[in-house]
Amino acid sequence: NKGKYEHYMQKEIHEQPESLTTTMRGRLIRGGSCKAKTVLLGGLKDHLKTIRRSRRIVFIGCGTSYNASLAARPILEELSGIPVTMEIASDLLDRQGPIYREDTAVFVSQSGETADTLNALEYALENGALCVGITNTVGSAIARKTHCGVHINAGAEIGVASTKAYTSQIVVMAMLALAIGGDLISSQERREAVIDGLFDLPSKVKEVLKLDQEMKDLAKLLIAEQSLLVFGRGYNYATALEGALKVKEVALMHSEGILAGEMKHGPLALVDETLPIFVIATRDACFSKQQSVIQQLHARKGRLIVMCTKGDAASVCVGGSCRVIEVPQAEDCLQPVINIVPLQLLAYHLTVLRGHNVDQPRNLAKSVTTE
Numbered sequence: 001n002k003g004k005y006e007h008y009m010q011k012e013i014h015e016q017p018e019s020l021t022t023t024m025r026g027r028l029i030r031g032g033s034c035k036a037k038t039v040l041l042g043g044l045k046d047h048l049k050t051i052r053r054s055r056r057i058v059f060i061g062c063g064t065s066y067n068a069s070l071a072a073r074p075i076l077e078e079l080s081g082i083p084v085t086m087e088i089a090s091d092l093l094d095r096q097g098p099i100y101r102e103d104t105a106v107f108v109s110q111s112g113e114t115a116d117t118l119n120a121l122e123y124a125l126e127n128g129a130l131c132v133g134i135t136n137t138v139g140s141a142i143a144r145k146t147h148c149g150v151h152i153n154a155g156a157e158i159g160v161a162s163t164k165a166y167t168s169q170i171v172v173m174a175m176l177a178l179a180i181g182g183d184l185i186s187s188q189e190r191r192e193a194v195i196d197g198l199f200d201l202p203s204k205v206k207e208v209l210k211l212d213q214e215m216k217d218l219a220k221l222l223i224a225e226q227s228l229l230v231f232g233r234g235y236n237y238a239t240a241l242e243g244a245l246k247v248k249e250v251a252l253m254h255s256e257g258i259l260a261g262e263m264k265h266g267p268l269a270l271v272d273e274t275l276p277i278f279v280i281a282t283r284d285a286c287f288s289k290q291q292s293v294i295q296q297l298h299a300r301k302g303r304l305i306v307m308c309t310k311g312d313a314a315s316v317c318v319g320g321s322c323r324v325i326e327v328p329q330a331e332d333c334l335q336p337v338i339n340i341v342p343l344q345l346l347a348y349h350l351t352v353l354r355g356h357n358v359d360q361p362r363n364l365a366k367s368v369t370t371e
C-alpha cells in the first residue's frame with residue numbers, strides 16, 4: 001500500500017523517521033539519575049564476549065548493504081578497537097579470501113536471501129568464523145544460518161532501490177559498535193554522545209526531508225546530463241558511493257562515487273565546466289580537507305553542487321557560483337544517515353522526470369538469488 005505516495009521508493013524515503021524509530025525501539029536505554037546510557041541488542045547479548053575477543057571484524061554484503069557497512073566502519077573501529085575489514089561477497093568468494101576462526105564475520109543483507117552473500121556465509125561457516133547476521137527479514141536464509149544477529153526492523157521494503165533499509169542498517173551497526181565498546185571508561189563520553197545522537201536522528205531526518213522540493217529543482221537542472229560525480233570522504237565516503245548507486249540504478253544515469261582523497265590520482269582529469277560534481281562537505285574532522293578539494297575543483301571551473309552543514313554555505317562556496325544544499329548536523333558518525341536523504345530524493349526525482357520506472361528499474365531485481 002503506497003498510501004498518499006505515487007511510488008514505493010518515494011514512500012520508503014519519506015517514512016525514514018518512522019522506520020529509524022522502529023529500528024531503535026527497545027534497544028536504546030537513556031538511563032535516569034543512576035542508570036547509564038546503554039544499548040541492548042537482544043540477539044547479540046550472549047555473543048558479545050566472543051565478538052570482543054575476535055582478531056578482526058569482517059563485513060560482507062552486496063550493493064547498498066555493502067555501502068551501509070562502509071558507512072559504519074569508522075565508528076566500529078573507533079569504539080571496538082578491533083580491525084574492521086570490508087568484503088563484497090562475490091569478491092571474497094572469487095579470491096577465496098582468508099577467513100579465520102578468530103574472525104567475526106558480519107553478513108549484511110536487507111532481504112537475507114542474496115545468493116552471493118549466502119554463499120559467502122556458507123564459506124565463513126566452513127572456515128569456523130563466528131557469523132553474525134544483520135537483516136531486515138525475519139526467517140530469511142541469512143537470519144536462520146547465522147549464529148546470531150540483529151533484525152533491523154525497518155518494515156517491508158518494496159522499491160528495488162534500497163533506501164530505508166540503508167539508514168536502518170547504519171543505525172544497527174552504530175548500535176553494534178556501542179554494544180561491542182561495552183563499558184570502556186575511556187570512550188564513555190563518546191558512547192553517550194552517539195546514543196544521544198541516535199535519539200535525535202528521526203527528528204533530523206524529518207527536517208532533511210523538507211529538502212524534497214529543492215532536490216526536485218536540482219533534478220530538473222540535471223535531467224539531461226550524462227553523468228554525475230559524487231565526492232565524499234571519511235564518514236561520508238559511503239554516502240558518495242551510495243548516492244551514486246541510487247542515481248545509477250533508478251535514474252539510469254552514469255554516476256560514480258569518488259573518495260575525495262583520491263581526487264588528484266585520476267578523477268581530476270574529468271573536471272571541466274560541463275560535468276556536474278556533487279561534493280559532500282558537512283562538518284567533521286575532514287571538513288577543512290573538503291574545503292580545499294572544493295577550491296581545487298573551483299580552480300578547474302567544476303560545476304559544483306555542495307552539501308554542507310546548515311549555516312556553512314559561505315564557508316564552502318567562497319566567491320564561487322556553486323549550488324549549496326544545507327543539511328542539519330548530527331553526531332559525526334551518524335551524519336551519513338542525514339546526508340544520504342537528499343541524494344535519495346535527487347535519484348527519485350531524476351527518475352520520474354526522465355520517465356523511468358522508479359520501483360522496478362530496468363534489468364534489476366530486489367533480491368538477487370542467483371550468482
Ligand code: UD1
Pocket residue numbers: 041042043044132133134135138142143144146147148149150151152
Ligand atoms: C526479539 C524479538 C522481538 C521482541 C524482542 C523482545 C523476534 C524476531 N524478535 O527481538 O519480536 O519484541 O525480542 O525482547 O522474535 N538472529 C540471527 N541472525 C540474524 C538476525 C537475528 O541469528 O541475521 C537471531 C538473534 O540472534 C536472536 C533472534 O534472531 O536470537 C532475534 O533477533 P532480533 O529480532 O534482532 O532480537 P531482539 O531485538 O531481541
Ligand code: BG6
Pocket residue numbers: 062063064065108109110111112113114117160161162364365366367368
Ligand atoms: C540487489 C538490489 O542488487 O541486491 C540492491 O537491487 C541491494 O538494492 C542488493 O542493495 C543487496 O541486497 P540485500 O537484500 O542482500 O541487501
